[in-house]
Amino acid sequence: MVALYRRQQQAAHFVIICVLLLHGGSIVSADTPANCTYEDVVGQWTFYTTAMGYDNTLNCSAMPQSMFKGNYGLKLYFPSKAVDQHGNQGFWTLIYNQGFEVVIQGRKFFAFSRYEGKEPNTTSVCSETMRGMSHNVVGRSWACFYGMKQKKTNPKKLNTSAPKSKLLTSKMLYNSIIPPGY
Numbered sequence: 244m245v246a247l248y249r250r251q252q253q254a255a256h257f258v259i260i261c262v263l264l265l266h267g268g269s270i271v272s273a274d275t276p277a278n279c280t281y282e283d284v285v286g287q288w289t290f291y292t293t294a295m296g297y298d299n300t301l302n303c304s305a306m307p308q309s310m311f312k313g314n315y316g317l318k319l320y321f322p323s324k325a326v327d328q329h330g331n332q333g334f335w336t337l338i339y340n341q342g343f344e345v346v347i348q349g350r351k352f353f354a355f356s357r358y359e360g361k362e363p364n365t366t367s368v369c370s371e372t373m374r375g376m377s378h379n380v381v382g383r384s385w386a387c388f389y390g391m392k393q394k395k396t397n398p399k400k401l402n403t404s405a406p407k408s409k410l411l412t413s414k415m416l417y418n419s420i421i422p423p424g425y
């Protein structure tokens with residue numbers, strides 16, 4: 244099982260990289276203007292969560308704010324250790340400086356880092372995330388969440404003089420990089 248999941252994930256990585264290359268994009272210039280580094284993201288976070296149990300058609304943008312009732316504290320260390328409020332250990336990784344993924348306690352969370360404004364005048368707010376999604380290790384029981392870091396990082400003004408490709412929606416990127424079977 245585990246080997247199969249690994250293979251699926253590798254295949255998905257390969258596909259996404261091909262898609263980016265085919266469209267002449269570099270990895271750094273994927274689909275969101277955020278540019279957050281490890282330094283920006285490490286630290287103490289709270290994930291505000293909805294109930295679990297949705298399927299993968301879940302649309303977190305449409306989720307009313309009042310549904311984010313849960314909170315889950317976790318600390319992200321350089322380079323990849325994550326420890327939650329109960330002391331459980333897991334892993335996290337940056338995704339192309341645009342967001343990050345955490346795998347802990349049988350769930351995988353992914354969200355893009357927050358950005359504001361319209362290209363080319365955008366600002367990265369790396370101590371917050373946009374709304375993202377989580378699911379369990381067999382790709383079921385989806386939920387929405389967003390993250391807020393305790394220590395705010397200064398918003399970074401970005402100057403992307405040429406608008407970037409909107410090739411990938413966040414859901415496509417999510418589904419491609421992080422297949423439910425992980």
Ligand SMILES: *[C@@H]1O[C@H](CO)[C@@H](O)[C@H](O)[C@H]1NC(C)=O
Nearest residue numbers: 271272278279280340401402
């Ligand atoms: C992202 O930020 C890093 C570090 O601040 C910088 O070196 C890099 O050029 C930036 N990349 C883009 C695409 O803005």
Ligand SMILES: *[C@@H]1O[C@H](CO)[C@@H](O)[C@H](O)[C@H]1NC(C)=O
Nearest residue numbers: 300301302303304305306414
């Ligand atoms: C998700 O919800 C938002 C806000 O209601 C909407 O604009 C968007 O089209 C929806 N996305 C999908 C894939 O249904």
Ligand SMILES: *[C@@H]1O[C@H](CO)[C@@H](O)[C@H](O)[C@H]1NC(C)=O
Nearest residue numbers: 360361362363364365401402
């Ligand atoms: C971006 O910001 C600059 C400086 O604040 C402004 O002159 C320019 O019109 C803005 N461009 C867009 C497309 O909003």
Ligand SMILES: *[C@@H]1O[C@H](CO)[C@@H](O)[C@H](O)[C@H]1NC(C)=O
Nearest residue numbers: 363364400401402403404405
């Ligand atoms: C953004 O970059 C372009 C091209 O490098 C430059 O002409 C423009 O003045 C820059 N704008 C700002 C607001 O820094």
